[in-house]
Amino acid sequence: MRFIHSGTRRRAAFAALATSAALVLSACGGGAASEGGGSEGGSGSDGEQTITFIPKQLNNPYTDVVLGGGEDGASEAGFAESEVVGPLDASASSQVSFINAETQRGTNVIVIAANDPDAVGPALEEARAAGSKIVAFDSDTNPDYRDLFVSQVNAKDVALVQLELISEQIGGEGEIAILSATANATNQNEWIKFMEEELASNPDYANIELVAKVYGDDDDTKSFQEAQGLLQAYPDLKGIISPTTVGIAATARYLSTSEYKGKVALTGLGLPNEMRPFVKDGTVSEFALWDPAQLGYVAAFAGKALADGDITGEPGDTFEAGELGEREVGEGGIVLVGPPTQFNAENIDDYDF
Amino acid sequence: MSLDSKSTAPAHPTPEHGRTSALGSLLKLRELPVVLALVVLVAVTAAINPLFLSEQGIKDLLLNATILMILAVGQTLVIITRNIDLSVGSILGLVAFSTGSLFVAAPNLPIVAVFVLGMLFGAVLGGLNGLLITIAKVPALVITLGTLYIFRGINNAWAGGTQYFAGDRPEAFGNLSVDTALGFPVITLIAVVVVAIVAVYMLGTRPGRDLYAIGSDPDAARLFGIPVTRRVLLAFVVNGLLAGLAGVLYASRFNSVGATTGSGLELDVVAAAVVGGVAIFGGSGTVVGAAIGALLLTTITSALTALRVDKFWQQAIVGILILAAVVIDRIASVRSARKLRIAEARNV
């Protein structure tokens, strides 16, 4: 027992050292930012407003582009402080404690891309009760929990563009499949729903059959294997739609390394920088995306308008979104950013994101 | 299927009772149930979906198993010495990302050099685990759980949002996972060579045999004059080296390498080794078995998809397989224990 004592004392000393080192580190890291507006952040009314972006997960290239636009928007809109916090994994509950911490800091505007529309609900309600404005972007929360949703584009338009592309590429008939992100991703599920409705109702697509929906969880390896599985399970598959940047790139990688290259069509939503080699080598002929930076940019201005009390998120409200001009809040508190762009061999080199 | 392997196992002992060596040695082949399971699985799947064994289908099966196979071989060395390395997923991630960075920083570096550097990096990380475990004399489970977090943290801090894509790497490097030689994808051949080398080393050399002795009884091994510390360190270094190799191959095969590459892989690797007949408490098991275990686990995934079985069952089946493997191990050990006792004419 005594033998242990001095051992544990030393252990305790080490642990304390490590911990304080971590805290000192953290103090340095966060200190610089919080000096600016952190201390007055809670009041908000004196113009020292703060905004925090909580993406689905950090360290994702698409997210980085969105957040880049968000940072620009935040400084142009006049926020004293803008921060990005978020989990390293895109699980349903991982965002909650970040929302809690921001609530406690008294952040004026929380901009969030929800991993799960409901799991973040209770935490966001607490944040609103404490006076924060909530802007959802990229992936919506349950509408009860946010003031606004800044949407890439009209969900239906996104769905239709992808259907048009695939129909064109497979010659209007045959089996297709969808390789999505997570099974609960709000935005993807909405697009898929519109695609299914359109396939069922539009006579142009009468000969196209959607045979499978699989989920790659926005994980490169898993998406890769799901793509491989699709081709094996459905030998007559003519095309794949992947409405997520990770999924389309992983699928493209598989196709380009297999005998299916050029035989099975692939389209969806992708980042031009990621997809360039696959467009050049003929694996993919055309895909779509909006400018992700604009998404963050508009979200920041929407947050500013909410925090200033200029708008409340009611349909019909309008606000200025910097160089992108005036935006109007639509039905269901949705703000649209812009039409999707289509990328192909001719124009892909004009884009850098 | 996994239920089959469960029920066939107890059936074996009966005929063996009276007779001797031939059946006995066949039964001692701990790889046998795994191989049988694999053969049945592939046969049934191919019968239902012929595409499963098409040229592309076989290529995919082998490619899928390659990385897990290499990791399972390394893990086996460590488990045989009665240790475990949970940090392999994080090592793979770090090496894969550094491979991506290397090609961007020095595009003209020969591919062989990248392999060597990646494996060295992995060996250093594995050596770090080994040093902490052997010199500070602390349990491997705790240390490698710690380095699982630390290596992953470093990977995140280093990579941030940066990812490198297949397009950033030379085409020849990516083609290693596309081109075939002798009908095998090149990276699978690399894996097979690795398995062969390590298997020969474990069977045919003194240090290899020492690892088994250490795992069976470390105290006795030490008394016997085996340099336990050095051997265990060696096992961890080799495991790191192989995880590094797996990391380089990952970068060759998949599109993107970044902060989260390879996370969560550790339990799959341990599972592959266990399914392949490596006893979790050391001293028994072969690298060939572990490699077949890896092949079986990845093949199940592909088979279920090819059969269009509800993919939700996939993980449950993997779980049942692991349990079946553990039960078979138990039966085997009880039997050989009984035999030993009889041999020693002890009355139990």
Next chain:
Amino acid sequence: MSDPSASPTAVQPEGHQPESGPPPKGRRMAATPGSTKTAAEAGRKPARSRTGKADTSTVLAVSKGRTGAARMLLGRDAIMIYVLLVVVLYASIVIPRFASPVTVGFLLLDVIPTLLIALPMTLVIISGEIDLSVASIAGLTSALMGVLWQGGMNIALVLVICVLAGLVAGAFNGVLIAYLGLPSLAVTIGTLALFRGLALVVIGDNAVANFPPGLTAFFTSKLGGTGIPTVMIGVVVLIIAFAVVLHFTPFGRGLFALGYSKEAATFVGIDVARSKFLLYLATGTVSALAGIYWTLRYSSARSDNASGLELAVIAAVLLGGVSIFGGKGSIPGVLAGVLLIGTINYALKLDRVSEVVLIIVTGSLLIISVVAPNIASAIRRARHSRQVRSAPLP
């Protein structure tokens, strides 16, 4: 078994099992080659008094004649608690807004699942086993809860069934480990995959969110202005129950004995199999409770809930001073360990430090907590032998 040297050793795992009686030469402690010294110091009971007398190092000389109270104040658990207090104090000073009831609330809500599962896990590890399937049991419970509730079942009945499901899952582990004598590490890696797989089978890709608002609100509600979540009442009851069972009952003492030496435990009349079986029933049941809490706190039932929690729980338990070889540890120490990680976690989040730092700190703490005592004892040994040489004592 093509390797001749390997075949006789296939018997080895058996040494861990109660029904076989190999020479009790401390195989447990040898789980890592070279760990013998650690384990020896970590103390078999008889070693304790002996080392106290024999060791003449200065540090220990001072502590001679320490009273019960002093021992308590300087014990390993006490030190973990001091570390926790220091961290809390430090965070309160350095991080604005840390010192507030709001922190207490959010922090506790975050750590409750880890805290809950850490309780039975402590007992399991003390008895020399491990359970990696806990998070999967929580996920399975969550999935079941979602499906049953969506199927229109009464919520009270749903909760009862979920707890029973946890009990059954725990019993499954228990039978395999306690009665069939299979190695717990391998078994629970298997059931980790199996239970998570069953969760997927049960609920698939769906998520169920429409739980009764009153119930979900209750799970995030606080006790007045204290910031303490209401559910903490139940958690505290469980903490006390587990602490009493471990530290003040023959069953609990039996677990320590089991962790020291299974053979010895059997000799002194402990029903090894039954004890272990009960422990796995407990982990299963408590994991189910954690799953229910998780589902209602986030008002979302999904198959991937709580995934990866097993490693966080084990890290916290080991940090709390429980020896991975068994035979050593305490509930207060584990509480301090869980809260320490939880506090650092929340403090870093409040200061907007990246989770990357948290991951690295968690890993480093874990390693330091096991390496430091060994280095310390190595130094002490060196010092001791020097003193023995200069002034030889029997």
